[in-house]
Amino acid sequence: MSSQQPDPVGPLGPPAGGNWNSGGVQVVGSTVHGPVAGGQGAVVRIGADAAAGGATGPEALRAAAETLRAALARLRAEQPGAVPEEDAADAEAALADILAETALDEPREGPLRRRVRSASDALRTVAVLAAAVSGLETAFAALFGG
Secondary structure, three states: OOOOOOOOOOOOOOOOOOOOOOOOOOOOOOOOOOOOOOOOOOOOOOOOOOOOOOOOHHHHHHHHHHHHHHHHHHHHHHOOOOOOHHHHHHHHHHHHHHHHHHOOOOOOHHHHHHHHHHHHHHHOOOHHHHHHHHHHHHHHHHHHOO
């Protein structure tokens, strides 16, 4: 008998009675609304980047917030219940605050950092909004360096 352990997946798939995911995406205990990618280096891109179009500074953050706000509204209209009400309300309030703050002559980093984090935390698990959430975070990072 060999001292090496056998390949648990084996040449023909998982062992009998095993609960293995040898590839792809496995979602347990939740629902995914939207595209999903799995595996090393997997990426899902939906539409254009939120900050695309040449906007810079506060304008880029404002555009990203408007993009995420519109995407959230569209998702809620098309798939009621796709985003828990409390999370949607938190995100909408944070996005409204971001829009108000970016309208100022000199937007303040602290309030914007808190609102971006709040919107991102509320919507992070909603796969179909991932690109828009990432766009918001990227625009903030470009404006304030992180």
